[in-house]
Amino acid sequence: MIADREYRLGRSSEIELPVPWEPAISRVHCLLRTRDREIEVEVAANSTNAVFHRGEPVRSIRMAGGESFVIGRTRFILAHADTDDSSGADHPVEEVVVTRQQLQNVRYEDPDRRIDVLAKLSEVFDSVHGEMERDGRLVSLILTGVRSAEAAAIIALDDDGTMRLRSWERRRETAGAFRPSRRLVNDALNRRQTTLHLWDPSTINQETQVDYTVSAEFDWAFCTPVRGGRGRRWGVYVAGQSPVNTGTTGRSALQADIKFIELLAELLGSVERQNRMEGDLSVLRQFLSPPILTALERAGDRESLAADLEPRECDVTVLFCDLRGFSQRSEESSGDLPGLLNRVSGALEIMTQSILQHGGVTGDFLGDASLGFWGWPFSSEEAPLNACRAALAIRRAFRKARETPHHPLNDFEMGIGIAHGRAVAGKIGTSDRVTVTVFGPVVNLAARLETMTKQLRVPILLDEATAHLARTRLSHDEGRTRRLGTVQPYGMETTLQVSELLPPVAEFPELTNEHITRYEQGVDAFTAGRWAEAYRCLHGMPDADQAQDFLTLRIAQHNRTPPPGWNGIIQLPNK
Template sequence: MSEFELLAEGPEPRQRLKHALTRGQSYVLGRGIEADLIVPWDSAISRRHVTLTSFNGSVRIERFAEASNSLCFAGEVVDRCDLRSGDQFVLGGTVFHLTRPGSEPSAAAELPLQEVAFDAQTIRQIRFRDADRQMEVLMQLPEVISGARTDEDLFFRLTNLLLAGVSHADAVAIVRLGAGDKVELAHWTRRRETAGEFRPSSRLVAESLKRRYSVLHLWPTATQTNPEYTAAAELDWAYCTPVPDGPQATWGLYVAGKQGRTLTNGSTPELETAHLQADVKFTELVAEIISSVRRLNWLERQQAGLRQFFAPTILSALGNELNTETLAPRECDVSVMFCDLRGFSHHAEESAGDLIGLLNRVSQALGVMTSHILQHRGVTGDFQGDAALGFWGWPFSSDESTLQACRAALGIRKVFAETFQQAGHPLANFQMGIGLAHGRAVAGKIGTAEQVKVTVFGPVVNLASRLETMTSQLRVPILLDETLAALVRERLDPSEGRIRRLAKVLPVGLETPLIVSELVPSAADLPELTDAHLARYEQGVDDFIAGHWETAYRCLHDMPATDRAQDFLLALIAQHNRKAPADWDGVVRLQSK
């Protein structure tokens, strides 16, 4: 009695053999006629390559010293190995499986009598046999896809549509190839509910999804041979069509049925085969339409998800493919804006009876911020309560990035200034503070296909947030760090905006002092603050840092009464009777964040 069965599988479907191994006996496996187990198709196998000996519940494989090619087992080259049921070894291009007799499902049970693979050229040459009816079925496909709310719902609808389109099919399934090439049934249905469950051919599914084109298998009928040789005893043909759904075809359409005539000697009636091939072409068309629609839906979801972050011009430059490398997180130079509503807690207390109304007002305020960020080719990051984050320099770097950030900030300031005293306006009595900083950060897209977000993180983001907080302490709407101020002073046309140095400060939690500056509107937009005023103010700041507080006081006092920036330094000078402390180092140490 045989203890094991050895199944050999070559690269081609017809290159198969099975041999029983009796306990206690040894066998020579090779390509020559002197071998006990002959594998004629593989030129990489020597005439006498290995011996196989069955004993004690295992089979020992030993390579002949004169064999020209290696023996591979468990991913390693060996000269000898011991196999148990379920193990396999490789010689050349042939894989050998060791199984117990009658084990289910056996590899041989799924060996087709005939296999037909359909590449694109073959599909084009096939003619439809039932075109009118199948076109009627295809016309239902858009409704099937659009009406499905989940993948499970789509699979249910698809299997029924395919049963309608392939009139002589008995069963349809949605199949997946999981870990270890294990076939998973996502959904299946049969034309007759009483027909019971059916088992798709693992070999057929694996070949189709791995090769990425349709494969048809035809088995001998159950009356002609052992029922073991059919994937389901009453079904004798099946094909699987992959659905292109990304880099890998991870699922497919499996259609199976019974032939109208008995197969003999490995041949099929010409008409029967033609109908099956036409059905494969119909299923290919269904798969292609599904793939195209799902890809369009994916692109629309991605575009919708990214539209809130990117200006239209940037989206256009990214293209429909949304290049993963372009959007991937990476380190780059960015200009970061942090824009916050001032006094939000106070507004919330005042609007305790109308929080929905307050939420609508805040939403409009955030809309002003994001619209200006996008208008000036920026990228919007997360909303953080009543604050908006924007940045420039990713995904595309530009010499204009810093200037665009400043233009967006000035645009936001202008809207809030114009609406502050407009009674009844949603933004009435709303003030904002903006912090702008420039430096290295990591920016990129994170998330899934269903939910995408764009983020930026690094010290420069924290600095922009700190600067925004300082705007209320220094009594100005927009603050810049030293790096950004230098870039803007050099490159921004005064007709768009101006720079005013304010102080040298050390925020709480930081170890290095920084010089902060205000971004001031142009003289045309803020005529009460002239260029002469700005020059006079900066002279006062220089005197203040140098410890000449009396002259600093006089310079700062020359500002117009409407200019609140002077209040911060004048208050400090007044507290010390216009005399710098003995240990004065020019740095104002802020007491709160």
């Protein structure tokens, strides 16, 4: 506990000092205020069970070091964790940096007991409600596993180098304060290697004994770092007394203890890395598809996860899907906006689930529109094809809704634009909010293609790069493409050759493959300026196909004769 701070003590896991194991303690039972080397305890007004100090019930007390109070069956002792090591006696007689290679051939004298201790770790992680309770349980296990230890602690170095005792325990409760060696902790945690200090108690005179860093009853101590990632420096500190300076037997026993703590620290680090990675992935589950999550989980550590999610430039395929006529529908449903919101949520659910089911990443909702992309965090040659599959799945779901009487989405229509190219994609955000996004010209192009679906009267539009890949690699049993022409969107200097993505014949028999061939012949004739021929090709399309209207109307308006200076490019009048 830090001086001049206020701490809440109770059963709640959301306060500073949680004590979930004591049934007599209220959710917030009392307030503790630190004052220099004293502490004030004030019982909360709504606490029913008394706080006992020196056998008497009290509502408020002021305690010094060594005093205690009791709630229920739990005793709370005020003990100073003194980390001041200004004394010159902190210099060890011997310092040993222990490597894992040195410990490979070390054998345990009592492996069964140590295995029992390790087996209890899962119980600690499963049952505790916070870091403080976990650390308290860990130091007790450490003393059980290291019989020669007189004291154990979970210790950390803050960013400014301040040493902080997160939890500690003495084997003998009456032994007094625990004062770990700051020098040892700094050496071990900064080197990121187990470091052993050996002292000779006989060299400590009466003047230095009071300030001796680990106290005269300890003649050895070691600190093992926990490699949990994220730059945190913390570890396990163990101190005790044994005849390690007088022979090889004691030194071998201590090496076995160090090997055991090394194993314990490795397990702690693995759990911490896994928990942090799970925390990151839990935030990202709403954006990432199951295959991507599985691949990220296989990365195995938080550092590689962070690298995989880091924003970077890559080839991506972007899908932009928007609901048509949403503004008009909002006006018509002004008396039932919650109902409209539920319907829109259902439509967005169709979009996002189709994206995720086909291996994509979902970005933020943009009003009544959804954004998905492929090619990040892992590149894939299947990215454009999976985007096409997702788009066809969305079209299929909306068509099924329209054909189902009284379906909440039976009057909804959508437009989809898909584009492929370079972009920057990755995880962005603050400590309070994290999201994934993609940005670049290809994103704007996908959005423009979606807008153009209204003008070209088709549900799904592809840019030239995506259409080429779909035409050559997408199975006809999955989908088909149809060239619609070359256009120059309003406000853009570049021209685009756009194509429609269509379902397979089995799913959309109204438009046969022969129809598509005949239509593309009409497009070629239109581009070349042979508009009478183009009109005959396009006019043979089935009535259900509205795409023909885009070209036939222009041909009819010009009396089947291209305007002077015709270059085969259709100028779109607006967005």
